[in-house]
Structure formats: structure tokens, C-alpha cells
Amino acid sequence: MFELIDGRMIAFAGVGSAGIGGEADLDASLMLRVRDGDEECFRLLLNKHRIPVVNFLYRMVQDRAVAEELGQEVFLRIYRSRGSYEVSAKFTTWMFRIATHVALNNLRDNRPERAGRRVDEDAEGRARELPDRVPSTEQRMIERARLQQVRDAIGRLPEKQRAAVLMHKYEEMEYSQIAGVLECSESAVKSMLFRAYETLRARLSHMAMAGGAR
Amino acid sequence: MKRDSDERGCGFLDNQTLLDYAAGNLEARRADLVREHSRTCSSCEALMVEQAAMWVELDCWVPEPVSDGFNRALWQRITDSETAPWYRRLLESMRSGGWRPAVSLAAGVAFVAVGFVFDHSVERTASPVASAVASGWGMTAVEADQVESSLEDIQLLRLIE
Numbered sequence: 261m262f263e264l265i266d267g268r269m270i271a272f273a274g275v276g277s278a279g280i281g282g283e284a285d286l287d288a289s290l291m292l293r294v295r296d297g298d299e300e301c302f303r304l305l306l307n308k309h310r311i312p313v314v315n316f317l318y319r320m321v322q323d324r325a326v327a328e329e330l331g332q333e334v335f336l337r338i339y340r341s342r343g344s345y346e347v348s349a350k351f352t353t354w355m356f357r358i359a360t361h362v363a364l365n366n367l368r369d370n371r372p373e374r375a376g377r378r379v380d381e382d383a384e385g386r387a388r389e390l391p392d393r394v395p396s397t398e399q400r401m402i403e404r405a406r407l408q409q410v411r412d413a414i415g416r417l418p419e420k421q422r423a424a425v426l427m428h429k430y431e432e433m434e435y436s437q438i439a440g441v442l443e444c445s446e447s448a449v450k451s452m453l454f455r456a457y458e459t460l461r462a463r464l465s466h467m468a469m470a471g472g473a474r
Numbered sequence: 475m476k477r478d479s480d481e482r483g484c485g486f487l488d489n490q491t492l493l494d495y496a497a498g499n500l501e502a503r504r505a506d507l508v509r510e511h512s513r514t515c516s517s518c519e520a521l522m523v524e525q526a527a528m529w530v531e532l533d534c535w536v537p538e539p540v541s542d543g544f545n546r547a548l549w550q551r552i553t554d555s556e557t558a559p560w561y562r563r564l565l566e567s568m569r570s571g572g573w574r575p576a577v578s579l580a581a582g583v584a585f586v587a588v589g590f591v592f593d594h595s596v597e598r599t600a601s602p603v604a605s606a607v608a609s610g611w612g613m614t615a616v617e618a619d620q621v622e623s624s625l626e627d628i629q630l631l632r633l634i635e
Contacts, residue, residue, distance in 0.1 A: 303545075310544060315537045324538055331540075332548045339552055403534070410535050428497070429532055435490075454489040461528045 287351030294342045302342070306335055309352070312431055313359050319426045320363040322415055330366055334359045353440040356433070360423050360441055367419055406467060413463040421456040428453055486511050487518045496525040 287308070293301040313334055318327035337358050348354075414422060420442060427433040427441065435453075439446045487508065494500040495508050512519040555563060 306545060306548070311540055314540045314544070318537050319535070328541060328544055328547075331544065332551055335548050336551050336555065340555070406531070407534050410531055414532075414535075428493075429529075430535075432497075450490050450493070453493060457493065457525065457528065460532070461524050464528050464531050465524060467531050 285347070285350050287355075288347045291338075291342070291345050291351055292347065294339070295345045302339060305338075305351075309355060310335070313355065316356070316359055316426055316431060317363050319414065319430065320360075320423065321366055322411060326366065330359075330362050333362050337362075349440055350437060352433075353437050356427065356431075356437075356441040357443070363423070364419055409464065409467060413460050416463075417456055417459060421452055421459075424449055424452050425456045425460070484515050484517050486515060487521065492521065492525055495522065496529045 287305060290301040290305050294305070310331065314327050314331040317330045317334070318324055321327055321330065334355065338355065414425065417425065424438055424442060427438045428435075433441075435446045435449050438453075439449045442449065442452075444452075491500065491504070491508060495505060500508065508522070512522055
């Protein structure tokens with residue numbers, strides 16, 4: 261199978277038994293070309309996955325500057341391991357596994373530092389400006405408070421539950437893929453997600469009620 | 475759909491169905507079944523409403539765009555890492571989390587080294603102690619032989635006398 265990307269015809273790679281059962285994986289094909297020295301294919305992968313990877317890292321560590329630095333670390337690791345790359349799983353599963361490791365390492369290394377920081381502050385402790393979508397000041401403050409509570413509710417989840425929720429909710433990944441990233445069974449992912457959403461339902465229930473009253 | 479929902483008092487909705495329904499990932503026929511059931515089951519309906527409301531709340535978290543300099547900074551890091559000497563690459567990989575296995579390895583090597591040094595220092599300290607004990611008051615083996623032969627000479631002289 262072939263697909264035209266940025267004016268280049270790219271052949272698909274079949275994913276082996278450890279991956280998603282013979283499904284064609286264009287990204288894996290691109291990575292194989294990177295392994296063979298085609299840097300342009302790395303640029304294609306970077307441009308395609310940069311936003312989801314950085315957004316995932318941002319929601320994990322809740323600091324934009326750190327998330328971008330970690331995002332670069334993820335792609336640097338992908339580039340460095342190009343020589344030994346084998347198609348054993350879906351490319352995005354492998355990539356998010358690296359991203360999750362990088363994020364968890366960062367969270368563990370900076371745990372005491374983070375403890376006292378509000379989740380809407382950046383590394384320098386400044387409050388982050390939120391996108392200005394509503395004209396009224398009051399409405400803006402309400403939106404800001406809502407966002408703060410959502411970030412806080414997610415930020416207080418255990419690290420693996422947080423990663424699972426972010427991949428499921430925001431990256432729309434399937435259970436099998438999340439299981440591949442977190443290196444656990446699909447049923448473990450489902451129960452992890454259910455527990456996490458249960459916690460989030462409880463933490464955000466007052467907002468839903470307020471939203472219903474609005 | 476029956477499974478792990480007994481604790482919620484209804485045997486119809488399981489966890490995965492609830493998650494998939496709220497995420498819009500349930501196939502149309504099953505989604506209709508869930509909707510139909512929720513009309514007659516207040517506990518499931520309440521749970522579905524709660525889950526759906528939470529799902530909508532989570533949508534308000536939209537990240538800021540990735541900065542323009544992201545690719546440039548990455549290529550700079552790639553270039554730096556490719557041209558850096560081996561010891562700097564090692565340091566870099568240690569800084570980026572690769573230090574964990576390195577620390578374990580270093581701890582293992584240090585443990586073996588300490589064991590080796592300790593073992594040899596015991597041997598080294600054991601030999602002077604052993605020789606001191608053997609020679610009585612800290613004399614060497616040669617001196618002991620000389621004393622012994624002198625005593626034998628004295629004894630022989632006494633016998634001759």
C-alpha cells in the first residue's frame with residue numbers, strides 16, 4: 261500500500277504480531293526510511309506528531325516550557341534510536357511509550373519542587389494567560405476557574421491513571437494502544453480508566469451542577 | 475453489557491460501555507440500547523449524565539500552540555548530540571533519565587570493588603598479626619630461629635660441663 265504525504269509516495273509497513281495484527285502503519289514505514297538515512301521522513305514524523313506529543317506532555321507536567329523541552333527529548337530519543345528501529349508495535353504506541361517515560365521521569369525528579377506550585381503557573385511561577393474567548397471579565401474569571409479545577413482534578417490523579425486518561429480522552433487512543441504504551445493488559449487499562457473517571461466525576465460534579473444551573 | 479456494575483445496583487451497564495458511550499465510541503445499535511435502558515433505570519441514567527457532564531468539562535482544557543522555534547531547537551539538539559564527544563553524550567543520556575540504570579550498574583560495581591578491597595585488606599592485615607602471634611613478642615621468624623639455636627647451644631654446653 262502507498263500513500264502520498266507532502267508530495268512523497270510512501271509505502272506502508274505491515275505491523276508484526278506484537279503490534280496491531282497486520283494493520284498497515286505508515287509511520288512505521290517512515291521510521292524505517294529514517295533508519296535507512298532519510299532525514300526528510302523524520303521531518304514528516306516530527307511535523308505529524310509534534311503537537312499531540314507536546315500536548316500530552318503539557319497535560320502531564322502542566323508546564324508549557326518543560327513540555328516543549330521534554331517533547332524535544334522524545335524526538336531526540338526517536339532519532340537516536342533510528343539505527344536499531346524494528347517494527348514491533350504501532351509507531352505511535354512506541355512514541356507515546358517514550359513520551360510517558362520521559363514525563364514520569366520528569367515528574368519523579370521534580371516532585372518536591374512541584375508540590376507547592378499551582379497548576380496554572382509556569383516554571384517561573386507566573387500565572388498563565390488563558391485564551392481570551394469570552395468578552396466579559398466575569399465570564400473570563402468563571403472560565404479560568406473551571407479550567408483551573410479541571411487541571412487540578414487531572415493533576416491530582418496518580419501518574420499512570422493520569423497518563424491513561426490523557427491518552428484516552430485527549431489523544432483518543434484505543435484501549436489496546438494505551439495498554440501497549442503503559443505496558444499492561446487491556447483489562448488493567450479499562451479498570452484504571454474507570455477508576456480515574458470515577459475520581460474525576462466526583463471532583464468535577466459540582467462544576468457539572470453549576471454548569472446545569474448556568 | 476452485564477459485568478462489573480453490580481455495585482451500582484443495576485446489572486445492565488458495565489464500565490467499558492459507560493466509558494465508550496460517553497466518548498461516543500459505541501456503535502449505533504448498542505448506543506440505542508443504552509439510551510433505551512437509561513429511560514427506565516434511574517441509577518444508570520444518573521451515572522450516564524454524570525459521566526457525560528464530566529466529559530464535557532474536560533473539553534475546556536485546550537493547550538496553547540507549540541512554539542515556532544520547536545523544530546529549530548530540536549535540530550540544534552540533534553546536531554549537538556551527533557557532534558558531541560562520547561563523554562558528553564554519556565552525560566547527556568544520564569541527565570535525560572538514562573542515569574537510572576547507570577547508577578544501578580555503578581552501585582553494583584562499587585559493591586564488588588568494596589568487597590574485593592575489604593577481602594584483600596583482611597588478608598594484608600592478617601599476615602602481620604599472624605606472624606606477630608607466631609613469634610611471640612613481635613619478633614620475626616629469623617630472630618626466633620636464632621634464639622632457638624642459642625638455647626640449644628647453651629643446653630649442649632651445660633651437658634658437656
